[in-house]
Amino acid sequence: MASATQSSGMLTREQLFHLFERFTILTTQSDVKKRIIDAVLDKQEAVAVTTALQEEIFLEMGVDPRFGISCLGKISTEYENDRDLMIEFYKFLAKEEMACDEAELGEEEFAEKKSYQQNLQQQQLEMLRHMRKFNLDDQSAILEKLHQQMENGNYESEASILSAGQMEEIIQRKVTPLFMPS
Incomplete structure (x- = not known):
């Protein structure tokens, strides 16, 4: 029997901090970097791989991936007065951009x-x-x-x-x- 996944409400601060930390750890690993680069070489969007990575983390957390991704789009409004969370959220976005750039630009340009x-x-x-x-x-x-x-x-x-x-x-x-x- 499959366990239920969270698919309503909003992600908690703790869940978001976990996602941000786990994503940062994963995107520094050579096998994950290679996965993103291989996707780019295969004419796929790097952001599709980073999104898939986020979905995998949501599954690990017991969160429906589509629900989790939709919550990311609501962070700025739901947590606008939580300075610490917003700082971590923008770091997370920057980390995703850097992971994509590293795969798309090549070593020298990156x-x-x-x-x-x-x-x-x-x-x-x-x-x-x-x-x-x-x-x-x-x-x-x-x-x-x-x-x-x-x-x-x-x-x-x-x-x-x-x-x-x-x-x-x-x-x-x-x-x-x-x-x-x-």
């Missing part, structure tokens, strides 16, 4: 992209460190400008950076009135 991403993250970290020097109102103004810049740049990676000079300029404009009444 190494270049990974180096670029690390450099970009370092610049973002420096920007955040500099931004912390400002009061909360100024930080909000900087983040609003950054949001506008990202929207205008179609959310391209380069649009996610403001230099120290640009931040200073945002603060100056914020506190400098355009005209002074007499």
